[in-house]
Structures are given as C-alpha cells and as structure tokens.
Amino acid sequence: MTVFAALYTDEDMSALVATLLRSRGLDVTTVPEQGVLGKTDSEQLEFATSVGRCIVTHNRVDFERLHLQYMEEDKQHSGIIVVPQKNAYEVAQRIGILVSTLTADEIRNQLLYA
Template sequence: MANLYADEQFPLPVVILLRDLNHNILTVQEAGNAGLSDPEVLEFAINNERAIITQNRRDFIKLHSQNHNHAGIIVCTNDRNIERLADRINQAIAYETTLLNKLIRVNRPQ
C-alpha cells in the first residue's frame, strides 16, 4: 500500500483506519515535526518518499502548483464520518500505480 505522511491537523482516527487498511502512515507528531510550516512538511515528505495527506487543501494545492516534484499530495474535504473518509482515501489511491508527483482530490459525497 501507500507510504503516507499526515499533516498536523489530519484526524488521528482516520490515520488509524488507514493503518488498518495496511497503509504505512506517519503523522507529523510522530515524526517530531509539529509546528513546521507547510513547505517544511512537504520537504520532509519528499525527503522520506511519503505522500502528504491533508485537509489543508488550499495551501497544499498551491504547493503542488509550485513544485510538481514530490511523492504525492492527497487533499481531502472535511468529513465527520471517519470510516467513509478513510474508505474514500483508500479507494482514491488503490488503483494508482504511483502517487509520485500527483495531486489527488478526495471530496466528500454530495
């Protein structure tokens, strides 16, 4: 499965569910990187070959537009249904052969 890096505000319950789905996911807090700026979070993810997973869509879409050389950026809308969010993320990346340099949008159902 995917090597992911959850930014500081990404919901921990969703991280746990993604781990249950066999994704290798590291949080900013686990890496000791709490308080880093978004560009620094992206730099850490690039250096550690991990795709960012975030609900901070605006800032990370902007970072993607400035730098297409990364291990992937997954931007998600807020969804209080954590099981549904984890499942949508899993489905969005399940059939990707690589996340390298991709921006993947995971939107809440209408």
C-alpha cells in the same frame, strides 16, 4: 514498482484516520509521530518528500499552491492527497479507495482529491 503509496497525514488530520488506514494494511505515519508539529506546510511537504511519503491533508488552498510551485520549479514530491473535512471513517475510506486504485508511482508528483 511500489504498489501502495506510503502516507503521511498532515497536522490537521485526525489521528483516527491514520489508525483506520493502518487497519487496512496501509503504511501511514503522522506529523506527531515524526516530531514535526508546528512546521509550515512547505516544510511538511519537503519532509514528506524526503522520506518518500505522499502527504494527506484537508488544506486544499495551501497545498494547491505548493504543488504548482513545485511544478514551476521542476521539483519532485511523493504526491499530495487533499480530502474534504468529513468524519474520520469517510476520510479513511476515500483515501483507501484512492491509494488502492493508483500505485505509488502514479501518485508521485500528483495533486489528487479524494
């Protein structure tokens, strides 16, 4: 069992959020670090899933749709965390609380709101 979910911040997430999450000891990578800027939301979710990471985004509408599509098609993903657009410190705090409360297994295939 993996305790903390590995995270992947979406293109619209501030780089500071990843820095703040890393300072909490969390395993985080970003779209720019992975060299996948400009990919569609669907491609980003597929990538995150392929590397076993929960995607973190501000994009509620598109990722709600993708989550429902995955469930209808009986496809697996490593989790989706939707966070409202707030300052980076509040966003990181919300994500930190969520991932410290739930294990990676509990986050898998879930659409969560922080």
